[in-house]
Amino acid sequence: MSALVNPYAKQKETEAVTAHVLWMTTGLSCEGDSVAMTSATNPSLEDIILQAIPGMPKVVVHNQVVDYAVGQEYAQAWFDAENGELDPFVLVIEGSLGNEEINGEGHWTGFAVNPENGQPITMNEWLDRLAPKAAAVVAVGTCATYGGIPAMKNNPTGAMGVPDYLGWSWKSKAGLPIVCIPGCPAQPDNMTETLLYLALHLAGLAPAPELDEALRPKWLFGRTVRESCNRAGFTEQGQFATEYGADHRCLVKLGCKGPVVRCNVPVRGWVNGVGGCPNVGGICMACTMPGFPDQFMPFMDEDKLGALNANITKYTYGPIVKYFRHRMAKKHDVEPEWRRRGKTLTTGYVKRW
């Protein structure tokens, strides 16, 4: 019999807690974040549902893309949460919120039906009903965090993000601000990792996630794309791609907005580390940023300041750095002269036999 005291006893307490995630995909949304979430590996959806990390509570995810239940059976959890029967729960919002004050008796979004009038219940109304009762509100994807593409100039719905609707200083009953995970779609592991972290925090096993001034998790969005990009070496050497594709140099002159965008995709990759944006040849379109998309269109046009910066590098120190580096690299391409066959040892060692 082992003399060790059970090292997992404390964890069993928090593992016995059940937390619900009510993931609403029905904002003005393409559901790209839910789909991307299914490709996450760190952790994966199964890891979350099967409690793969010690101490994490049992998380029941209600997401209509994968749920077994249909219709009212599925939607019942929302009415239960409103009635206080599903405590604690985290409300995840995907998609932007339309302005429902401008469309009379119509609706821009809807989830389940109001039994009193037979009309769909809008996302905005669900937020009004559930946000005060949620342990946390999480906005996934740029539409939910900052409005995104449905909130482009000239849009008919008056779309906005969750912080625009609830207020940027909103706090949940557990004292948490709105947790925003932007990206279009949000990077898969960014979403599941943050949800895991939130679950551990609500179980008392981790502090609250640190968020920056745009409500983004600091450890995920602290670096810019330029600061994370595998082509930055070319930038430093003043080497810029002149066409898309096989030209593997810095893309800033072809429209990449990397220098001014907060995002970790160039270091994290996309699915299981494979793929990404400028790190594989795709210009960064700034899809994690509050100013997306309007401030960055046309996407294929270079940003004026970025281009100016590039030209300064290209016509000043860049070529000098490149020249001396290449000279040095050539020097290091030659082995030391003592590695050869022959009857004498010329490595510097003096034989003593």
Place this chain on the structure above:
Amino acid sequence: MATETPEQQRVIVKEMSWDPITRIVGSLGIHTEIDFTNQQVLKCYSTSMIFRGFDIFMKGIDPRDAHFITSRICGICGDNHCTCSCLNQNMAYGVKPPALGDLAFNLAETADYIFDHAIFNDCMANVDFCEQMVKETNPTLLAKAESTPAPGQDIHGYKTIADIMRALNPFTGEFYLETLHVARYTREMYCLFGGRHTHPSTIMPGGCSADITHQTCTDYYVRLMRYFDYVKRSVPMHDDLYDFFLQELPGYDMVGYRETNLVNWGSFDDPDYVDYDYRNMTNWGRKRYITPGVAIGGELISTDLVEINLMIRILLGSSYFDSWENEPTFVTHDPIGNPVDKNHPWNKVTLPRPQKRDFADKYTWVVSPRIYDKRTDTHVCCDTGGGPFARQWCTAKAGLVDFGYAKATGHSIQMVLPRSPNMPEMELEWNVPEKSNAVERDRARTYHQAYSALIALHNLERAMKEVQAGRTKSWNSFKVPETAVSCGFHEAARGVLSHHMVIQEGKIANYQPYPPTPWNASPRDVYGTPGPYEDAVQNTPIFEENGPENFKGIDIMRAVRSFDPCLPCGVHMYTGKGKVRKVMHTPTALA
């Protein structure tokens, strides 16, 4: 109590709705009236509750932003939109990518199909056939499945039909979990050429901006060969499962049945033929690895993309929009000189009129795309069968495709899958089925995973030759013209996808994307023709063993999901416990 005469019969009709439908992408609602006495669906309405207005806010933007923006129409097939937009822009700008660019598009999109069909079929739709679901809806059938051996067990390893059903249980079933894993490495394959999924970073007008090297091709190759191992087990497994339902529940071929009226725009251009010029579209369209086609009444009536383009109409009737008949006309004739109708996408103007939902009048944000058949002067309601069904149906019947690994025979598609790490070569043949119904749509989807993988293999070999020959350029430059009229025809995983564009003064004057779901989920149009979901569900007999009190509507769900609904435009139906609408005394002749 008066005795009922033999000619009269009590009929219990209940209104039942399912809102939201889960295990699809987007919000869809199905509202029905079900006759529980005669076990059939009397009426079905499909409604959509979400509106964003892409064609509105895209007016006036630079056309080179179109593929980035339209990708965001859909979160699972965004890359299909992005690709279609690039095909559209290539036509507008008069640019042809280098061969490697076209091949890269094909490699990305085939990877997308094999991902999408796997996750949709086995983590979403087939949960309707899993052990847990069958236990709750047809326990007698489950008992039979326990003692029925699976004919293909030597290949797929499941001894009984019930074992197959258990393997599909959500989150615990072996095949379900394997498919989640497959859905990840197939997206890695996509990312090699597309950058990200579902909103790509490297799919561009002019070609592909990914830096394609030997490594890119090797990474794709290794994953593709593992996929062949998976699909060789998947096809016979699904055949066994679906054949069991057809055998044990006679009449199951009427679940989700509708007349064979299909649309399919074809996909995967051959770089040796495509020049993106509208005037040559008839020819390069027919060279696609998936042949375009329109079927009416079970007959393939066209494989000509120019002719097909001119047959498309957008109708209203039950949708929350005003008519555009008084708006200016953008295009009177196509680039060849054929007249273009006011209801053609080139001329459609989106005028939203938000309002209360009323099933007797306007009840959805989805419009009603139709095919105009000049032979009968009617607007035919066509569907995509969920994508693979229409694609394979038209390809098989057209008899044009033959690239060695697969061949269209006029009544089937013959395929030879290569030796893969764990399994030998395998021959498969998908035969055009008699009926367009739920089971055949799902079966076609599994076979399509094999067909798409073979197209991927063939295109990969061509791409590797380009890379090995040093032809690594994958993008050609272009200039945006002041004016243009263009179109892109492609297939999203679940069916037809067209993008029509008009450029004026160098900016977008009109951009009209039509994904498959407006076709499939369309409501009753102005002529009263119901949409495909409505039609197919109304034909569906009920086999579920539960009575009205705990009715799950599983046969209806199977019918709806066979179309692979993808509704980021949104459709909603509400399911309640249902209320008995009326009890009718009806002469048996009308029952």
